[in-house]
Amino acid sequence: MDAKDVAQFLKSNPQFFDQNPQLLESIYVPHPHGGRAIPLTERQIVSLREKVKLLESKLGEFVRFGEDNDAIGEKVHRLSLALLGSKDAAAATQALYFHLREDFSVPHVAFKLWANEEVPAELRDKAESMGAPQCGAAAGSPFLGWFGEGADHVRSVALIPLGQTRTMGLLALGSEDPQRFFPEMGTLYLRRIGELTAGALAARV
Secondary structure (H helix, E strand, O other), X not given: OOHHHHHHHHHHOOOHHHHOOHHXXXXXXXXXXXXXXXXXXXXXXXXXXXXXXXHHHHHHHHHHHHHHHHHHHHHHHHHHHHHHOOOXXXXXXXXHHHHHHHHXXXXXXXXXXXXXXXXXXXXXXXXXHHOOOEEEEOOOOOOHHHHHHHHHHOOEEEEEEEOOOOOOEEEEEEEOOOOOOOOOOOOHHHHHHHHHHHHHHHOOO
């Protein structure tokens, strides 16, 4: 009988140690964090403690994620109220810039609506082909010039198409942190901000 057979036997006979409790006290195994031998029962306790620590760490991570999402949701709500309360397109634009910069800490914000500004056809086509917000490095982005004098400082960007059934413009967010907007990040709240912006401006153009 080899180790595999022993393991299979214990797996198939979970009542074995119930029927032979004295073995738990007489079997010694290496301590996971040291060279000394400890009883099997103590080794089980050490293993359970490690699992508890891992679960506590995961729970803390979930709590932090939840708190972060709650905070972002509250910011989106404040932006929604500001856009809804805007009397015209100029006021909505001012509210958008203010909340993105002051509440969301996005230092560089730019957007263009096709109905209001001349935008090169290739940029319009690129925006209309996105289908969803896109994030990544600023280098090489054809929309980098939209940030004007601040373009030299932008290291990552989030590009948010405006409009659901058709693209009416593009909202560009720029950060000086290269990791602020990255390709694998979630875009749920960016999409919601885009929908709010499109809805507020479409009603006021």
